[in-house]
Amino acid sequence: MNNKISFAQKLKQFFKSLFKKADKLVFPPNIKCLSCYRDLPQKQEIELCEDCLKKIRFINEDCCCKVCGTRLKQTNICSNCSKNKRNFDIARSVCVYDEIAVKLIINFKFNGAPYIHKTLANMMAEKYLNLKWKCDEVLFVPLTPKKQKKRGYNQTELLAKHFCEKLNLPLVCDAIIKTKETKQQSNLGFVDRQENIKQSFKVTEKAKIKGKNVLIIDDVFTTGATSGAISRSLKDAGAKKVFVLTFASTELKNQFEFIKNDKKDK
Numbered sequence: 604m605n606n607k608i609s610f611a612q613k614l615k616q617f618f619k620s621l622f623k624k625a626d627k628l629v630f631p632p633n634i635k636c637l638s639c640y641r642d643l644p645q646k647q648e649i650e651l652c653e654d655c656l657k658k659i660r661f662i663n664e665d666c667c668c669k670v671c672g673t674r675l676k677q678t679n680i681c682s683n684c685s686k687n688k689r690n691f692d693i694a695r696s697v698c699v700y701d702e703i704a705v706k707l708i709i710n711f712k713f714n715g716a717p718y719i720h721k722t723l724a725n726m727m728a729e730k731y732l733n734l735k736w737k738c739d740e741v742l743f744v745p746l747t748p749k750k751q752k753k754r755g756y757n758q759t760e761l762l763a764k765h766f767c768e769k770l771n772l773p774l775v776c777d778a779i780i781k782t783k784e785t786k787q788q789s790n791l792g793f794v795d796r797q798e799n800i801k802q803s804f805k806v807t808e809k810a811k812i813k814g815k816n817v818l819i820i821d822d823v824f825t826t827g828a829t830s831g832a833i834s835r836s837l838k839d840a841g842a843k844k845v846f847v848l849t850f851a852s853t854e855l856k857n858q859f860e861f862i863k864n865d866k867k868d869k
Contacts, residue, residue, distance in 0.1 A: 648725045660699040690834035694847035704851040723850045724765035738818035740773045745781045763820040778808040806840035813841030824852035
């Protein structure tokens, strides 16, 4: 009898130890900063240390373009929006696309780190609440099946799903599709981006769009070509208003520098 009890206790201890190890693999006790990889004192919704958070250049309403949300010295309308009609009604971003934001996005999109989406989406949710927007539903930027298979996941879908779970907003996954393969946008200048992405999206469920205030979730706002193309399709399908929210946006001067360098390369 004593031997049986001893064996049962040992078996119990074994499984207890096994579950403990498994739990640590799923929920590691030493959560690290997603940017500098230093240990964080505890698990937190925004997995960035204080030093890295301080380096992020957050975009406030008193220092951005009234239309696209690009960071400016003071609230105004940027040259891109003053020269080009936007198909979306308003766009905003959490921060400037530099240093920490660049590292997070590149790792998230291209270096196999999909888990970064939770921190980004949590920051985007906080931004949305501060903006006090009233959107009926949320969409994300679709990829072609070929592109999604190559990457393994759609990063904007991951952002949108966690964003909607956080704020209890309805996510519409099948209302719009990307109909053709396009060149990598990062290799193109302002005008070429607009042309490259034009007529690449199609609304498949107009009933889900008509009369709605729609929010598009994306990772980075550069020239607004992708957001603009999607917004045009949504407006044609009867959307009342289209809002765009991204984690980061490039600064206007960097956009101009990129376009200038791009022309030199050609």
